[in-house]
Amino acid sequence: MSFDVDVETRLGDFALAVRFTAAAGLTALFGPSGAGKTSVLNMIAGVLKPARGRIAVDGAVLFDSAQGINLAPNHRRVGYVFQDARLFPHMSVEHNLLYGYRLTAPEARYVQPDQVMALLGLEHLLARKPGALSGGEQQRVAIGRALLASPKLLLMDEPLASLDAARKEEILPYIERLRDEMRLPILYVTHAEGEANRLAGAMVRIAAGRVTA
């Protein structure tokens, strides 16, 4: 279980060239705002196309400019937890959670809804609409939704950034359980050093579109 990222692109005046390899466990992609962290996640998820490079997860090539490979986001099996939870407002929590699960072939699933609901403490929220949830609850549902699509890699883009300190403390233990109980690699974007130190087994530091350490 590992993934390799080697991407280059240009966004307006901003040049981005990032290369790193990460193993299982949680890897923090750490750097100041505007360093290009979210763009890296978008390229791995297939939402943003790199100008050049190669992305492989667990041996499967998702993108390779030299070979002309560029899998659509829905064929990448890369989970994405956004900074804003992006729950579907017209569906209940339960239907949000099962959206990706139902689109995953049964033989490719490695977690079941009961497990994820227990892991993230979601059982009592199932019938609600996303609008009736607190920010922390929304983020937990978003994590569960991504997990239930049985991704081979989970991207998390500052999932705590929009929450206050108390809510952060409420979610952090769930992320730690996720890290310890699931065997999938997690790439976790943050600009908070404390968060990175607490959660990450490995750290990739980037600044101004370059890996610095």
Added chain:
Amino acid sequence: MFDFTPAEWEAVFLSLKVGLWGTLASLPVGFLLAYVLARLEFPLKSLVHGIVYLPLVLPPVVTGFFLLLLFGTRGPIGQFLQNVFGITIAFKWTGAALAAAIMGLPLMVRAMRLSIVAVDRRLETAARTLGAGWWRVLFTITLPLALPGIIAGAVLSFAKSFGEFGATITFVSNIPGETRTLPIAIYSLLQSSGGEDAALRLAGLSVVVSLVAVLGAEFMERRIVAKST
């Protein structure tokens, strides 16, 4: 109030049939146009925009005249339909439905376009990362979220189709039981002596139908606003 003669009922039901089919047939076309105008950038986009909205500003008799030139028995599309499918629409109720659909299209596209623009595209991206392909995103995310605008557009198009006069009478004339819709029946009644009472009853009915449609559309629009805040 409801003691209409058989001929008047005929006009009412014909108008309902024309309005319903005109709206149903223009739904997919209207949604496609609204989606393209809301989401895509391409050369000549403003020209497409202008053509879609043209029936709203053009004198209806001009729209009807163009329909006659294109879809009439000697028009290029009319002849094609006749030769290939054996279908004639000039001077038929289907022609009235076509005229109604064309006249209702600008209103339909406008309501749909606004509701598609209001859909948060980041939700569509989220659905893609969960394994949904383009079509599934359209049917499970975009369409349900734009639904109030789609319904509002359909209602407005129906109201327009129900009462369309100028383009219809120009294109398919005034044939009782075939193309004499409610407004054309009112017009005919006013042309004959002693028809005012009947015309008034039919006019009252068209006020009721139009009012219900406009209020329905406004209710849906308010739901969009409530959802997006």
